[in-house]
Amino acid sequence: MPRSSDLFEHDADFGVVGRGGSVEEAFVAAAEAMFGIMIDPGAVAAKESVAFEFEETDVELALVTWLNALLAHARDRGLALGRFELVREGARWRGRAAGEPWRAGFDRGTEVKGATLTMLSVRRADGGWEARCIVDV
Amino acid sequence: MELSRLERIDRWTWTIPRGADERRGEVRLYGDADLLATMDDKVREQITNVAKLPGLVGCAMTMPDAHWGYGFPIGGVAAFDPERGGIISAGGVGFDISCGIRCLRTSLRAPDIEPVARKLSDGLFRDVPAGVGEEGSLKLSSHELDKVLLGGARWAVREGYGVDADLEYIEESGCMAGAKPENVSPLAKSRQRGEMGTLGSGNHYLEVQVVERIFDRVAAAAFGLSEGQVVVSIHCGSRGLGHQIGTEFLVSLAKAAGRLGIDLPDRELACAPIRSPEGEEYIGAMNAAINVALANRQILAHITRKVFGHFFPGQALETLYDVSHNTCKPEWHEVEGARRLLYIHRKGATRAFGPGHPAVPERYRTVGQPVIIGGSMGTGSYVLAGTAESERKAFSSASHGAGRAMSRHAALKRWQGRQLVDELAQQGVIIRTRSMRGVAEEAPLAYKDVRLVAESTEQAGLARRVAELRPRICIKG
Numbered sequence: 296m297p298r299s300s301d302l303f304e305h306d307a308d309f310g311v312v313g314r315g316g317s318v319e320e321a322f323v324a325a326a327e328a329m330f331g332i333m334i335d336p337g338a339v340a341a342k343e344s345v346a347f348e349f350e351e352t353d354v355e356l357a358l359v360t361w362l363n364a365l366l367a368h369a370r371d372r373g374l375a376l377g378r379f380e381l382v383r384e385g386a387r388w389r390g391r392a393a394g395e396p397w398r399a400g401f402d403r404g405t406e407v408k409g410a411t412l413t414m415l416s417v418r419r420a421d422g423g424w425e426a427r428c429i430v431d432v
Numbered sequence: 433m434e435l436s437r438l439e440r441i442d443r444w445t446w447t448i449p450r451g452a453d454e455r456r457g458e459v460r461l462y463g464d465a466d467l468l469a470t471m472d473d474k475v476r477e478q479i480t481n482v483a484k485l486p487g488l489v490g491c492a493m494t495m496p497d498a499h500w501g502y503g504f505p506i507g508g509v510a511a512f513d514p515e516r517g518g519i520i521s522a523g524g525v526g527f528d529i530s531c532g533i534r535c536l537r538t539s540l541r542a543p544d545i546e547p548v549a550r551k552l553s554d555g556l557f558r559d560v561p562a563g564v565g566e567e568g569s570l571k572l573s574s575h576e577l578d579k580v581l582l583g584g585a586r587w588a589v590r591e592g593y594g595v596d597a598d599l600e601y602i603e604e605s606g607c608m609a610g611a612k613p614e615n616v617s618p619l620a621k622s623r624q625r626g627e628m629g630t631l632g633s634g635n636h637y638l639e640v641q642v643v644e645r646i647f648d649r650v651a652a653a654a655f656g657l658s659e660g661q662v663v664v665s666i667h668c669g670s671r672g673l674g675h676q677i678g679t680e681f682l683v684s685l686a687k688a689a690g691r692l693g694i695d696l697p698d699r700e701l702a703c704a705p706i707r708s709p710e711g712e713e714y715i716g717a718m719n720a721a722i723n724v725a726l727a728n729r730q731i732l733a734h735i736t737r738k739v740f741g742h743f744f745p746g747q748a749l750e751t752l753y754d755v756s757h758n759t760c761k762p763e764w765h766e767v768e769g770a771r772r773l774l775y776i777h778r779k780g781a782t783r784a785f786g787p788g789h790p791a792v793p794e795r796y797r798t799v800g801q802p803v804i805i806g807g808s809m810g811t812g813s814y815v816l817a818g819t820a821e822s823e824r825k826a827f828s829s830a831s832h833g834a835g836r837a838m839s840r841h842a843a844l845k846r847w848q849g850r851q852l853v854d855e856l857a858q859q860g861v862i863i864r865t866r867s868m869r870g871v872a873e874e875a876p877l878a879y880k881d882v883r884l885v886a887e888s889t890e891q892a893g894l895a896r897r898v899a900e901l902r903p904r905i906c907i908k909g
Binding site: 305403410 | 472499566
């Protein structure tokens with residue numbers, strides 16, 4: 296399954312969905328969908344990076360933890376993020392993302408406050424993986 | 433929402449019949465048939481799930497502006513008794529802990545601001561950090577931030593952001609007791625370093641408004657409001673620190689629930705007994721986030737005063753009131769003839785104490801606590817007053833906003849931000865924003881009719897209308 300990201304409907308917020316050939320690819324695509332609510336990830340230069348690790352055995356909670364860690368590190372460093380990588384070794388997840396400080400020329404969307412457990416699912420789909428949840432804006 | 437699945441109690445009050453083997457508390461949905469019909473069926477499902485949580489007292493309720501949330505519906509109210517296994521739920525508070533509205537009254541009349549309206553909007557847009565990626569000029573050390581977490585708006589006033597008189601007109605007199613900075617993670621604190629005095633984005637805003645209509649002259653006089661008067665409303669919350677606390681505890685409480693023997697009908701209702709180490713840890717962190725929100729709105733009020741002072745020297749911009757609408761607070765309420773200390777979750781709902789309540793400022797005590805329903809940028813907002821009836825019906829709670837009628841995704845497909853800004857300018861509303869996409873998501877028609885919400889809130893007995901506010905300048909987050 297080629298990597299792809301999309302949004303889906305929710306009354307007040309946004310649903311994000313990522314698809315890919317592996318769980319990690321689907322998570323990366325979900326991150327692209329989420330950051331796409333705030334900014335066009337393609338317009339972000341990879342000038343600075345953040346890296347972090349976490350442990351999670353529950354793959355659905357891992358999606359929420361991954362997305363929320365990206366949001367936290369992005370805001371902590373004042374970065375717009377546009378490139379994402381994730382490696383899984385058992386219950387250990389190592390994430391990395393790159394972007395640049397927010398600047399005046401960006402076409403801004405809406406800030407995402409957090410990824411939620413609502414409509415949270417990580418499942419096999421069409422020969423690959425699909426990861427989705429609602430994010431609060 | 434399918435009204436056929438509800439049972440009508442009166443024109444403004446509904447319930448959901450329980451199945452023969454369904455073990456849960458009672459449910460009340462407030463609002464007229466037209467409003468409820470626009471709500472997603474998820475609202476019914478979610479409030480039914482809330483009614484299954486341990487230690488619920490009275491009914492799990494939705495306000496007339498309710499819409500589908502995460503776990504709890506937005507516009508959801510539920511009370512829990514700590515002495516009877518009652519729970520605290522991170523989902524029942526939300527990510528933007530203590531998001532709320534500060535309303536400031538001026539002594540200006542609508543014609544006074546017209547000659548400088550454009551320049552006033554320039555000044556506010558320049559000085560109020562708004563939108564995704566914007567930071568404030570105030571950078572706090574870890575030590576100073578802990579003082580904010582403990583002191584809230586009182587810290588801000590001590591630091592020169594405002595005056596002592598503000599504090600009387602803020603819930604909890606500007607400082608939530610029971611804050612535990614040590615329960616807040618280093619990452620949550622770090623996220624807040626550049627975010628004090630920022631508006632945020634989404635449905636947050638700073639609006640210069642004109643009192644369009646008075647409904648209750650006695651209450652309006654007590655609130656210091658009259659037709660044609662200029663007021664300012666600031667809608668924002670606890671920013672990155674609150675968001676981080678919300679996300680961290682959502683996952684940790686979801687994991688803890690099973691260990692604590694709580695059978696969650698929806699994992700998003702992540703919760704722990706109030707009287708448990710996990711529950712107490714969250715409450716301490718949440719109270720710290722409430723103080724951040726109160727300090728944040730205090731700083732933004734100060735910035736607003738400085739901008740107004742440039743155009744109107746000597747304008748005081750007194751605080752009318754500051755309400756929070758994403759909280760869980762311990763309050764004394766009368767239940768079946770007995771006074772009980774209950775933890776009231778208000779997720780997208782406003783506290784609305786009635787006349788005579790000791791927590792209502794003396795100036796307003798005969799008419800009730802001010803309640804502010806924030807509307808969309810095209811349709812206006814409402815100031816209401818708490819009622820005695822609301823204590824009996826909803827643990828003194830009322831609506832908080834217009835409530836969305838359409839998803840952001842759908843709104844983006846339907847409207848262009850630039851076009852909306854131009855149309856609103858034609859209607860006399862100056863919009864300033866760094867995000868045209870954000871304006872499209874927040875299109876006025878993406879919200880319920882705020883007039884119906886305010887009317888339903890009054891008819892249901894939750895609060896009574898005092899004044900309608902028309903937007904003139906909107907700094908959109």
